Amino acid sequence: MTTQPFFRQQSELLAERPPPAATSGVIGWVRANLFSGWLSTILTLLGVYMLWLLIPGLLDWAFFDADFHGDDRFACTSSGACWAWFDQRINQFLYGFYPSEQTWRVNVALALLIPALAPILFDKMPGAKHLRWFSLTYPVVATFLLIGGVGLEEVPTHKFGGFMLNVTVGLAGIVLSLPIGIVLALGRRSRMPIVRVLSLAFIEIFRGVPLITLLFVAAILLPMFLPPSFSLDLVVRVIVVVTAFASAYMAEVIRGGLQAVPRGQYEAASALGLGYWKTMGLIVLPQALKISIPGIVNTFIGLFKDTTLVIVIGLFDVLNIGRTMIANPDWLGLAVETQVFISLFFFVVCFSMSRYSVVLEQRLDTSNS
Amino acid sequence: MSTDQNQVAADAKPMIDIVGLNKWFGAFHVLREINLSVAPQERIVICGPSGSGKSTLIRCINRLEEHQEGSIVVDGTALTHDLKNIDAIRREVGMVFQQFNLFPHLTVLENCTLGPIWVRKTPKDEAEKIAMELLERVKIPEQANKYPGQLSGGQQQRVAIARSLCMKPNIMLFDEPTSALDPEMIKEVLDVMVDLAQTGMTMIVVTHEMGFASQVADRVIFMDAGQIVEQNTPDEFFNNPQSDRTKLFLSQILSH
Numbered sequence: 001m002t003t004q005p006f007f008r009q010q011s012e013l014l015a016e017r018p019p020p021a022a023t024s025g026v027i028g029w030v031r032a033n034l035f036s037g038w039l040s041t042i043l044t045l046l047g048v049y050m051l052w053l054l055i056p057g058l059l060d061w062a063f064f065d066a067d068f069h070g071d072d073r074f075a076c077t078s079s080g081a082c083w084a085w086f087d088q089r090i091n092q093f094l095y096g097f098y099p100s101e102q103t104w105r106v107n108v109a110l111a112l113l114i115p116a117l118a119p120i121l122f123d124k125m126p127g128a129k130h131l132r133w134f135s136l137t138y139p140v141v142a143t144f145l146l147i148g149g150v151g152l153e154e155v156p157t158h159k160f161g162g163f164m165l166n167v168t169v170g171l172a173g174i175v176l177s178l179p180i181g182i183v184l185a186l187g188r189r190s191r192m193p194i195v196r197v198l199s200l201a202f203i204e205i206f207r208g209v210p211l212i213t214l215l216f217v218a219a220i221l222l223p224m225f226l227p228p229s230f231s232l233d234l235v236v237r238v239i240v241v242v243t244a245f246a247s248a249y250m251a252e253v254i255r256g257g258l259q260a261v262p263r264g265q266y267e268a269a270s271a272l273g274l275g276y277w278k279t280m281g282l283i284v285l286p287q288a289l290k291i292s293i294p295g296i297v298n299t300f301i302g303l304f305k306d307t308t309l310v311i312v313i314g315l316f317d318v319l320n321i322g323r324t325m326i327a328n329p330d331w332l333g334l335a336v337e338t339q340v341f342i343s344l345f346f347f348v349v350c351f352s353m354s355r356y357s358v359v360l361e362q363r364l365d366t367s368n369s
Numbered sequence: 370m371s372t373d374q375n376q377v378a379a380d381a382k383p384m385i386d387i388v389g390l391n392k393w394f395g396a397f398h399v400l401r402e403i404n405l406s407v408a409p410q411e412r413i414v415i416c417g418p419s420g421s422g423k424s425t426l427i428r429c430i431n432r433l434e435e436h437q438e439g440s441i442v443v444d445g446t447a448l449t450h451d452l453k454n455i456d457a458i459r460r461e462v463g464m465v466f467q468q469f470n471l472f473p474h475l476t477v478l479e480n481c482t483l484g485p486i487w488v489r490k491t492p493k494d495e496a497e498k499i500a501m502e503l504l505e506r507v508k509i510p511e512q513a514n515k516y517p518g519q520l521s522g523g524q525q526q527r528v529a530i531a532r533s534l535c536m537k538p539n540i541m542l543f544d545e546p547t548s549a550l551d552p553e554m555i556k557e558v559l560d561v562m563v564d565l566a567q568t569g570m571t572m573i574v575v576t577h578e579m580g581f582a583s584q585v586a587d588r589v590i591f592m593d594a595g596q597i598v599e600q601n602t603p604d605e606f607f608n609n610p611q612s613d614r615t616k617l618f619l620s621q622i623l624s625h
Binding site for chain 1: 431432433456459460462463464466468470471472473474483484487488516517518519532533536
């Protein structure tokens with residue numbers, strides 16, 4: 001045995017053992033994250049105090065001191081929120097001016113969205129392959145249900161309104177902007193000058209102009225240029241403009257993903273003899289889109305919230321319905337209540353998208369699972 | 370320099386025939402007047418200092434790099450701008466990269482079946498059967514359903530070799546296949562390559578593994594400054610190098 005201080009012989013390899021109790025489990029987590037030092041302890045206590053101040057007041061306002069029934073705002077006598085408009089107006093918030101005896105069609109379209117989306121969102125689901133055929137036909141089915149014709153009473157799109165209008169425009173925009181964005185992103189990186197310039201021009205024009213301006217163009221300017229026989233429905237024009245706007249953003253998000261795919265991946269695909277479209281479709285895009293998920297969902301969320309901008313061209317989306325209601329003498333001044341209600345709706349939808357993207361990222365993570 | 374082997378190579382119809390090849394990166398003359406003829410089943414090792422153009426040369430053979438002057442004929446097909454010829458050559462030529470370049474979003478098995486299914490139009494069942502046989506040959510069939518990110522470097526490189534072999538190529542190009550590996554993993558990859566060489570595959574290997582070169586190569590080519598400085602059988606090349614540049618290179622890489 002040597003006496004050198006650095007040298008120590010170990011007779012056998014050490015066995016594995018669990019981490020010390022203080023760093024794992026609930027107590028370990030609380031200690032490490034909330035009370036790791038005097039500063040974090042003070043901040044934790046301060047945070048708890050703030051919540052203690054805020055939450056009871058919020059609950060009192062929204063529930064315990066609130067009024068839920070009545071014919072107008074004068075029925076609301078307590079100090080909390082006035083939800084009495086709910087009974088009268090909820091249908092308008094949901095469906096706009098859609099004929100009330102036909103609103104079941106909107107509900108059916110919404111219900112069918114679940115089996116249409118599920119096989120796309122969860123590809124390991126049993127039967128996903130067959131249900132995807134339904135997903136493909138869903139846009140046609142939904143359009144038929146909403147607009148009618150052939151056996152169903154026709155509902156002109158200017159009767160669309162409320163959440164239903166936001167969801168229709170938002171969903172159409174989301175479904176269309178992803179593939180268009182992909183094509184634009186590939187076009188911008190194309191070796192063919194014409195394709196590249198056209199893609200670049202589309203992206204820069206639609207990204208460089210405010211959406212409100214584009215909506216005005218769609219609503220007012222386009223009908224002046226296009227021949228009357230070629231008149232597109234206003235809601236369709238809005239969807240086109242919103243899609244174009246979101247596609248431009250989407251293209252740049254996806255281009256970022258494309259640039260993150262290493263050159264070696266293209267070379268390996270080429271060496272195997274794969275052509276451009278197969279290389280893109282099988283090798284590059286699956287990786288690029290995975291990298292781009294946060295940005296893609298970001299764009300989706302932005303697009304969905306931007307659907308409220310249709311207010312500027314006089315469409316009655318949910319925000320406009322709320323605004324109109326609180327201008328009515330019966331419900332004058334209930335801005336906070338309607339805004340809270342509308343915000344809650346948007347938050348639930350957007351937060352769901354965000355949560356799904358987290359799940360998707362985890363599922364697609366192949367680095368070390 | 371005209372050994373028996375070179376004579377054989379010249380007599381048989383060459384698998385790869387490169388005549389008067391020149392290539393520039395911008396103004397940099399990276400390949401200068403390369404003439405190289407590779408006989409069927411011949412195994413060639415290319416070595417040389419970094420930046421000498423060895424990788425660029427083999428990347429020209431399957432058109433990952435485009436050359437400006439000279440002609441390359443692979444198994445009777447001339448490499449021109451004609452995309453059909455390029456595709457035909459790429460189907461016949463397998464390539465293994467220094468950085469493996471496996472597709473990280475696909476399992477090992479999917480990596481191996483992608484080419485046969487989408488390029489050769491092999492039915493999926495058959496492609497999977499061939500892939501499993503080749504994974505067996507590179508000794509990692511048990512990893513078939515894992516993703517590349519879960520494998521060690523040596524395992525990944527063996528998968529990359531199997532992936533190329535699944536296309537049933539006539540020629541295999543290796544671009545420094547062991548340079549990115551930890552020392553303990555180099556042997557497992559070299560073993561697979563030696564095994565492959567014994568099956569009669571035409572191989573061009575860019576490597577600094579001189580042990581591999583002397584064991585397997587029919588011919589060792591030394592490149593420097595974009596040109597072929599010297600080529601000979603391994604014995605002659607290592608024991609009796611002709612040019613000063615070769616002697617210096619060998620003394621540098623064999624000194625430790």
